[in-house]
Amino acid sequence: MTAPNSPANTRRPLGVAMIGYAFMGKAHSNAWRNVTAYFDVPAFEQKVLVGRDAAGVAEAAAKYGWAESSTDWRAVIERDDIDIVDICAPGWMHAEIAIAALQAGKHVLVEKPLANTLAEAEAMAAAAQAARANGVQSMIGFNYRRVPALALARELIAEGRVGTVRQVRAAYLQDWLVDETAPMSWRLNKETAGSGALGDIASHTIDQVLFLLADQVTEVSGRLHTFVGRRPGASGPASGMEEVTVDDAAWATLSLASGAIASVEVSRVATGQKNSLKLEVYGDKGAILFDLENLNELRFLDATAPVREQGFRRILVNEPEHPYLAAWWPQGHIIGWEHTFTHEIRDFLTAISTSTPPSPSFEDGLEVQRILTAVEESAAAKSSIIHMAGARVVQPTALTAISEGA
Amino acid sequence: MTAPNSPANTRRPLGVAMIGYAFMGKAHSNAWRNVTAYFDVPAFEQKVLVGRDAAGVAEAAAKYGWAESSTDWRAVIERDDIDIVDICAPGWMHAEIAIAALQAGKHVLVEKPLANTLAEAEAMAAAAQAARANGVQSMIGFNYRRVPALALARELIAEGRVGTVRQVRAAYLQDWLVDETAPMSWRLNKETAGSGALGDIASHTIDQVLFLLADQVTEVSGRLHTFVGRRPGASGPASGMEEVTVDDAAWATLSLASGAIASVEVSRVATGQKNSLKLEVYGDKGAILFDLENLNELRFLDATAPVREQGFRRILVNEPEHPYLAAWWPQGHIIGWEHTFTHEIRDFLTAISTSTPPSPSFEDGLEVQRILTAVEESAAAKSSIIHMAGARVVQPTALTAISEGA
Amino acid sequence: MTAPNSPANTRRPLGVAMIGYAFMGKAHSNAWRNVTAYFDVPAFEQKVLVGRDAAGVAEAAAKYGWAESSTDWRAVIERDDIDIVDICAPGWMHAEIAIAALQAGKHVLVEKPLANTLAEAEAMAAAAQAARANGVQSMIGFNYRRVPALALARELIAEGRVGTVRQVRAAYLQDWLVDETAPMSWRLNKETAGSGALGDIASHTIDQVLFLLADQVTEVSGRLHTFVGRRPGASGPASGMEEVTVDDAAWATLSLASGAIASVEVSRVATGQKNSLKLEVYGDKGAILFDLENLNELRFLDATAPVREQGFRRILVNEPEHPYLAAWWPQGHIIGWEHTFTHEIRDFLTAISTSTPPSPSFEDGLEVQRILTAVEESAAAKSSIIHMAGARVVQPTALTAISEGA
């Protein structure tokens, strides 16, 4: 049933183009660069990175592992060697690019939110539906569905481990707008951003409610508020104050078709909460708690266990039995642990380039070995204290402040 | 003073060879593959991966981003286009390879522990010292020095923020040997492994004591114990029981030159503790707590603050002000967060290759958009409840079990 | 200015009467019985406990430390030797008793909520105002204002330590109605209870918002829901199903005069949350977090500290500098710790009455002493291991299951 020109039929590696190279482009590039090292996926090539600034996009392409760069997304999506288009451009560009790419027969991944307006979103969904009939796939990047702990939460809920869900508490709290002197930006302007915390982080939050419960929203009560209504212009205080036209915070209650009720609260002025997506699901047989600031952990309470031993258990989602985890590291070496080595290589390379002895040195390693040997000797002598003769004079290199690595 | 053949003088990209491609090789490869995307480092090329099995090492080279593979480390370290040798081979091979590479004028990074015996470690330190005089650098991979939270701890201690350190409690608890029916392996044999928990994880723990305090150990009392003394042979119970000749757990107290005392306790049978390196530093002006299972957090208590408001503060080490963090993601998006996208790309590619519509779909994105719009409408109508007409019939794809991605 | 008959002028100990001896009566009695041991308060006597059942109230009076009991509250509040009336009767009785007691010139303490209806509450406030002019005092028992950690929170906020408060998140989560087969009761009937979670726990939650911020509510949006609409009659399933006429959960957003917005969410079906009053206060200079399930702790973030060391600090509210704490126990011995002794005395008395040797015995104490002595001996011998000769044969008493004490 797949159309003859479907890229899924090709035997050559899939060609990937990515549009946009800011925050999301950097994050998506990381994924394209590494996915093959961990997972068994179809062969592909990071063909081309697209951006508006020729020099900027060329530099980014080099850093992020793309073979070429371009400033013309329209030309790129027409290329025969491109099978996949990954859209990391701002929200107002999503609809035009995505629809054009789908119509060109390219598989499309687009960052969330789908679009800045409902009309654009509807057009995109229609285009996706039409393309799907031709074997052209599309996906929206609600990436938190792929947090292993949340994937596990979804599994547990789907298996009935929390029973019938009644109440959900969902919040996404950030604090990057606490400072009222922080300047105006396109993210605070309704025309460019669509909305504030609502579209940016309530979208993730609401998607999680839908994802975890596999349910539909039937009723909504909402509230929006802007705590800091005026901010200095982007050029600083001297440029005068400008009006913030999007929300700093939003609140809602959602009725779900199943009878559950979810509360949603999001904020960009929740001081001290850096990126805290909190999800609480209460069913009649159990409950689940999650906080993105500890993204490797899920808390689960089984209310069918004997009362005496009930309690929220902290599951460190890091076992081969957990979603996605078999691909990664041994037990307890959480995802992200690997970048201790990235930092190490960074400092090692920097030391080489500056002809500075890096730290820790082999002598540092020897010192540890001497102590381990002393532990063994003491253990063999009924734990009697061993004096370490001739303790090494620590080389200055051993004291190299790690902060220089910052 | 740098020797003419010093690789630091070369203008071409540094050539890197890595020896070993198991757990550590996979982790180091990740670092080499990504460091350039985040940090400004000298240009280099992942030239060659070395292993004993030709087919295995070739496959690993492809997955992990190495241009070539080889089974002959001696030949590789002599190559003119190789400037750096990264040794991830087992401990008993460290000395031979490292000394040869240093003598060939190559910069060397070697995994911890430095060696399986004190004699080998001493020879390696001597070789490193000799090479250093020729501008050839060397480093031992105590990677936890580059955990940003521990680098911050080191900074705070060096700045005097905890005052004079008196007591340190250091522990490294794992549980992968709890099951007494788990089979024998080379890691449990003193001849191949050198020691058990002692060399494997006490080495990290002791290095952290030295690193955090910048101090020297003068006295040691130690104890070793093997809880499961006999295990089934590697070929299973039928092959008979074999003797475990290394420690399952170790305890020590260390006197430091400064007058501080550190306790060290490590275990591979600490049920439920997956990879918990716990560090507690108590000084006369403050204290620091750390647990590797929450590696993005540092707990710090400032005992010079008014008593009424003293308490251990949980610092989410994720700000540009923190060591290494300026290179990564915005506030609260902890290191490791980026792999939600790796999983997303994995599932997207799998969907394409199987011609299965991936989830979440554009329609899912549209549904979220409709709810966001309802929130806005309700907010504009004094929070009055909005009924969502014509709720979309959820496509089967929306229920695709995420666990299929596992 | 105090009226001649003001009880505050009397020299004899104040006479106290308490009405009601269920949950709240038991809790208030505990307070009357113990306050003098910790605080310097005026002399008083626990004169009389009032209830409807003569035998029941007599027994309760004996257990809870009241000199007499009575079934006639009207007679009691007229007694000349009664100066204080503490009303722990159900909410529908508050207005009648409180107004009569105030008119009789008695100081009145009444449990929350003030009344079941707004009309009653208004009448009570009017009576209190009139009585106050005569030096007769009155108080409502929002006891959580006296949680030391919340009193500290109030101090910090009043001192400006969190700056201008913008957003408050307040929730009170319980789970005692999760089981849909739990029977109907007066608390689930609107006629007797007034409301459900709203009056019972949202009242506490809203009082905390007012207390912590010292602010006024100007706008309210609310929602109520009953998840389990029908329950078995109080006599069991055979008696048929009855309609639950109060809310299981409530949600609200509150606008405050200062410009802050508070969300409130309360529930009796939040599985696994036993008695979790959660308060989060976000200001432009700091933030505060509290959870009643850890009532000795306050989390405080000072956003004026250097970013590098910011974080929520866990203040163990247990220092003499903290509200109320100077009266209690040394550092870290949290309130409630003292009841380890209550349990000890209970088991000791039970052992005496049953002529059973209690545990731990003097022999157990001796065994500990022997081990402590061995530690000292080992320490004096360079930590060399000491063998403990003639280890005591443990007496059966040493194994007495503590659970028998339950």
Next chain:
Amino acid sequence: MTAPNSPANTRRPLGVAMIGYAFMGKAHSNAWRNVTAYFDVPAFEQKVLVGRDAAGVAEAAAKYGWAESSTDWRAVIERDDIDIVDICAPGWMHAEIAIAALQAGKHVLVEKPLANTLAEAEAMAAAAQAARANGVQSMIGFNYRRVPALALARELIAEGRVGTVRQVRAAYLQDWLVDETAPMSWRLNKETAGSGALGDIASHTIDQVLFLLADQVTEVSGRLHTFVGRRPGASGPASGMEEVTVDDAAWATLSLASGAIASVEVSRVATGQKNSLKLEVYGDKGAILFDLENLNELRFLDATAPVREQGFRRILVNEPEHPYLAAWWPQGHIIGWEHTFTHEIRDFLTAISTSTPPSPSFEDGLEVQRILTAVEESAAAKSSIIHMAGARVVQPTALTAISEGA
């Protein structure tokens, strides 16, 4: 078999004498004063409190609920109306008083540690054994055996829920000696205190190891250290520096008869740790964690559960099913919660004695009622926002600083 003069045969209430009224006397008095209100115990009377200072002990007797006071413990233990002697005097007096009381046929409860010397402890155990033959009971006050969470831990271990215990980590960390200018005291002098952290808190720690495991210690390696060796005399710096002759910290490893090994670490200079008795028990089928700073919680991991859902669960030990808890408060109202009322009564009485309107007032209660009513109105109107007309002008009393109550 009970001797004719056994107090257990008497029908009159048991007469109790307590010796000592400092920290422990205050805590034990609290227990005697309250045990009857919660538990069904034999009738008794708080007859007499004994101390050295006549005025001090008389005042303490009045505060703590004792009918009389005395300065002559020898006379008191001979009184016919005394059946029980509770010894809270310092350690060096334990042996003499306890032995005399047992010989006088009185049941004896003595605070820990049993004695300051091993010889005294042996004499006491012998006296206890002799008295037991006559039906005279004795007990040592290791009160932490009666922490409900630890009693639950003992139950779980005894039931085999953690399997065979291998490793125990026990620590007791305090920080009241961090300040090196804190003056000398009898507790820091070996002659009066016997030892330092060892006898004071390692005794509790070791008792817990014995209690939880029901096991015997066969080998000990130990270490003691004094970080602050000289302190100002009790009369201040002017009186000169005095030598501290006890340990600030102690470390030990204990071998148990079962094959388990326990580490013990105690300190009085662990900055920021106020009263943290930490217990970790690792078995081959599960594990248990406890920290006295959260004494209502036990963490339990069941290693026989499916790996996917394993994790330490936080059991809030507050259910009727838990040891001792049936006597206390409803779910989640942890022990200690009741003292919010003690504080409330304290402030109410203080307000009465000073003719100051207490807070919160009935008007405050009315304000909450008005808000609750607005929530109901909004809920009935589709959550539409309700404006609260005529908001009450807050009375100054409403702002009474709670800190005045401190």
